Amino acid sequence: MEKKHGPAKGNSYGMVIDLDKCTGCGTCMVACAAENNLAVRPDESDKQRSITWMRLYKVTNGKDFPYTEVSYFPRPCMHCDHHTPCVSVCPATATETDPHTGIVSQIYTRCIGCRYCMAACPYHARTFNWWDGYFPKGKGIERYLSPEVSPRMRGVVEKCTFCHHRLMRAKTQAYTEDRRELEEGEYITACTEACPAQAITFGDLKNPEHKVSRLAKSPYAFRLLERLGTEPKVYYLSTKDWVRKLGDNYLPGEFKPVSTVKAG
């Protein structure tokens, strides 16, 4: 069922990732890379310098077999809302938070490659182009490149844009149909679309009718490093206390399991 978008004051696009559903298959990463023309390297083993907009972190509860439990944190850009850490520091205004969508953009042709934004981001959501973009020749990869996303040059920073070009596409479609507003599901990111477990939900956090805004209010919902005050627009869901505890730093005794909170 599709619903009308929120009021004219603007949207706040966000994502809820259900970690209980995530199997860690990595489809989101692949879909993201294909959708956004992410360059590869002949040798991709140096993960500290490879380009990934969506990164998967594997976490365990630290217990021995048979009590071991595993979960995965898919980590796109958090599109922080409050005084966006990377945006406020960029000296050349090469990254901005769009007040109408909440999306944190990156202007590749303006980025000077100082990497201050990367230092300011605690999520490691930003990657630098240490090499020139490389797409293996003669393997047909060039035919899969998206004309909607500009490839990046060496020496600039890039990051997840919540597939901003899909928003543009959806808006264009809406205008041709004489609509001012998008409907739920009309604009979703590539990772949301590709996730085989449907662990990712995308939509307008400001619109109470959108599924994301309801999910984000779940008692099991949390955000990464929430107490730093970055106000991420990516929420995670997990019924497991040990997973939720890994979402932030807590001093001994500070973390309150959901059951305790409910009882309290």
Place this chain on the structure above:
Amino acid sequence: MDSALIPEGVKRCSPKVFFFWTLPWIALLLWGAVSAALCLLVGLNQTNMSDYFAFAVWIVVDLAIIALGAGAFFTGFLTYIIGKKELKDIINAAVIIGFICYSGAVAMLGIDIGQPIRGWFIFWHVNVHSMLAEVSFCITCYLGVLAIEYLPIILENREIKKVRTLRLAGENLHGIMAVFAATGAFLSFFHQGSLGGLFGVMYARPFDIRGGFYVWPWTFFLFILSAMAAGPSFTILCTKLTEKIARKHLVPEKAFQTLAKISGSLLCFYVVLKIIDTLVWVFGNVPRAGLSFMDFFKEGPYGVWLLVLEILVFGVVPAIILITPSARKSEGWLITGCLMNCIGIVLNRFTFTIVSLAIPVMPFDKFVSYLPTWQEWGVSVAVIGYGFLLFSLSYRYLPIFPKERELNAATK
């Protein structure tokens, strides 16, 4: 061979000896040139920087030499604005050291950014909220001021002075130097501070986050103060080194003592504030982020020892040495105090750059290590080579120490 260029009445080594003296510094410069060319042509993949270490050894060297070069603005301020006449005997050296440090830093930054051709975007598309934009504006302007301050010293060269227009230009520039000293002090105040602010505003990095006054985090003021404390010490060190190598007195002891006393007093003030700042951070900012102080040092080679070394060993100790009149009057202690002061500030800049980036913030993130490549070292040591070369050339051909003749005549 070059005796016509050497200032009147002073003795310099033979051109041959001078040539051999410059060779190691030229070698360092060549190493740097090859490294810089590789980084500019092939890309920053020539370094060991990564997405974790977005800032690395170059930024440490940049921050360190900018702080150490603060002797130029602060000595200028003391000489021309406060009116400390005895510092006129050392101001030229301070200006040249400042020029070397700042021009070296700007050159390094040009290699450090991924798209050097777009460097001017900082001015064109400026984000006024960015501390880095403020740093860039002030450093660029201040480098211009330093060049203007350096110019009359160059115009005092014996051969250049023979050209009437140039001599008059130099003398007139000397006459209005107070204006540039004031401008330099203003600009330096802001960029030294912004360099500290650079880290203090990274509120999502608990290792860096600090409270502050209005838009300026406490690190803003601490960086200004520490640069003002260490800059004069570095000027003393460089001048003392020149004296040792040249085997003669160049600056009257009074100038050294005045600078050392001011450096020591400021260092005392700084160390007290730094200790307060550290305590407020440890018991305020850190627990608010859900961390305990020791959480920062769970992995990797860094530990509390680094802070102890920076604040107590290389902060409190040199402060005591430099404010104790009997200690700073002994040359050995003076040099030790100044050296320790400078090491302390380098450690501070290292901690804010490397250690803060090395510490993971997300609970499930891992510590990763970093060691610079020979290209990174090459660019870093090239600044040292450049510094020695430019200072040696200035010392040889320009009358940078006004009391040199007088002091050495007295010795004889």
